[in-house]
Amino acid sequence: MSVAPVVLVYHPDEADAYARLIRVPTGRDVAIHVCTTEPEAAAVIGRARVAYAWKLPVALYAKASKLEWLQAMGAGVDWALPGLPRRVVVTRAPGIFGPWMSEYVLGWCSWVTQRTESYRAAQRERRWIGDVVPGRLRGKTMTLVGVGDVGREIARVARAVGMHVIGVSRSGGRVPAVEHVYRPGYLGRALSAADFVVVVLPLTRKTRGLIDERALAAMRPRAWLLNIGRGAVVDEAALLHALQTQRIAGAILDVFPTEPLPADHPLWGLDNVVITPHVAGPSTAEEIAPVFNDNLARWLRGRPLQHVVDRSRGY
Ligand code: OXD
Numbered sequence: 001m002s003v004a005p006v007v008l009v010y011h012p013d014e015a016d017a018y019a020r021l022i023r024v025p026t027g028r029d030v031a032i033h034v035c036t037t038e039p040e041a042a043a044v045i046g047r048a049r050v051a052y053a054w055k056l057p058v059a060l061y062a063k064a065s066k067l068e069w070l071q072a073m074g075a076g077v078d079w080a081l082p083g084l085p086r087r088v089v090v091t092r093a094p095g096i097f098g099p100w101m102s103e104y105v106l107g108w109c110s111w112v113t114q115r116t117e118s119y120r121a122a123q124r125e126r127r128w129i130g131d132v133v134p135g136r137l138r139g140k141t142m143t144l145v146g147v148g149d150v151g152r153e154i155a156r157v158a159r160a161v162g163m164h165v166i167g168v169s170r171s172g173g174r175v176p177a178v179e180h181v182y183r184p185g186y187l188g189r190a191l192s193a194a195d196f197v198v199v200v201l202p203l204t205r206k207t208r209g210l211i212d213e214r215a216l217a218a219m220r221p222r223a224w225l226l227n228i229g230r231g232a233v234v235d236e237a238a239l240l241h242a243l244q245t246q247r248i249a250g251a252i253l254d255v256f257p258t259e260p261l262p263a264d265h266p267l268w269g270l271d272n273v274v275i276t277p278h279v280a281g282p283s284t285a286e287e288i289a290p291v292f293n294d295n296l297a298r299w300l301r302g303r304p305l306q307h308v309v310d311r312s313r314g315y
Contacts, residue, residue: 004029006066007296008048010041010056011073014285018052018073021289028300050299052292054283055079064088069299071292073283075150076230077309078203090309093291097281098153101200101228104280105154106137106161108252109196111274112224113137138162143194145187145211146201146229147175148315150281154198166190170206170313184210188218196224203230204314213238219248228280231256243270254280 007030009019019034033048035041038057045051045060045067054073061067061083069089072080075097080090111117113135122129142158144151147167155165155177165178168190172183182190187210191197197219201207211225211234219225225248227234236257242248250272256265259278267273295305309315 004031005049005300006031006033006044006047007050007052008033008035008041008044010035010051010053012036012054014054017285018288018292021285021293022052022296023289023293025297025300030296030300050296053080058083061085069295069305071295073288075281075283076202077315078230081309081311081314086311089305090311091291091295091305092307092309092315093283093288094149094307096283096287096291098150101150101281102154102157104228104254104276105196105198105226106157108226108274109137109140109142109158109224111252112196112250113140136162140164140195141166141193142196142198143168143190144178145190145197145199147178147181148200148202150228151198151200152176152178154200166193187215191215191218191223192220194219194223196226199225199227199229199233201229201233202315203232206314207233209233209235211235211239213241216242216248221247222249224248224250224252226252226254228254231259240266243267243272246272250274252276254278 009015009032011018015034015036019032022032024030033044035044041060046063047066049066049068051067051070053070067088070080071091077090077092115132115134118129118132138161141164143166144155145168147169152175158165159177167175167178167181168184168187169181172181175181199211213235216238243251252274254276255278261267261275267275298305
């Protein structure tokens with residue numbers, strides 16, 4: 001009698017919701033274990049051949065001797081790779097986060113150009129500020145540092161409102177809706193053209209600290225930086241300095257090297273900074289389920305998985 005392969009579903013808050021949406025192809029069987037804590041997962045990981053997880057504690061890897069495939073529930077996989085045995089295939093969920101993040105980006109860019117803060121402040125004081133007029137996104141330039149599946153969707157939406165879009169990528173290859181894609185060696189040139197710089201890079205050895213003092217110095221003083229990728233891609237001390245000295249106009253920050261951002265962090269106090277708590281691209285069980293279910297069917301049939309992370313690149 002063959003034993004049903006063990007699938008470990010791990011999420012500290014929503015493991016049940018993810019597990020409930022798993023669809024096993026007719027005629028196949030899997031044993032689904034729902035875990036919300038590390039001790040629960042530790043009791044299963046030694047038998048699990050599949051992990052469907054939100055930030056599976058890496059301490060479990062030492063016991064994961066049967067693990068063959070890890071499906072990440074979030075956008076990034078930087079948490080998953082260090083220490084994970086090479087034989088484990090890691091898969092992502094592309095296509096899910098771009099629509100969320102493009103609304104976030106365009107929303108906050110409009111917040112800047114529409115001078116939302118000024119009108120709201122004036123309203124609180126019952127003041128009619130007819131001399132303050134909004135700007136437009138049309139004709140402004142967005143530089144996307146990172147043009148993977150999320151960056152491409154942001155480019156598409158930004159183009160649709162008439163923005164110029166420039167990109168930076170490892171290969172410098174053409175991307176739809178992006179007027180010019182620069183290689184990292186030309187980062188400064190790409191940044192110097194922007195009204196809005198959007199950092200949407202995964203965290204890898206090559207991207208850590210990429211937006212450093214020099215990169216920030218290349219930005220125009222009226223430009224805004226949006227970071228929705230990973231906090232550590234931006235040199236936080238350099239950014240803080242650029243913001244405090246108004247070297248750049250401001251920043252919209254969703255991600256930070258330390259999360260939650262400590263309450264005494266100086267970024268909280270800056271008027272030209274918007275802080276959101278890592279919410280630009282939320283994961284929902286409903287959206288990730290089809291990606292997982294399609295791969296589960298493939299895995300059960302011994303077929304190649306989709307959206308496999310390139311371990312040498314780190315994304
Ligand atoms: C992440 C996410 O990977 O928010 O951090 O999805």
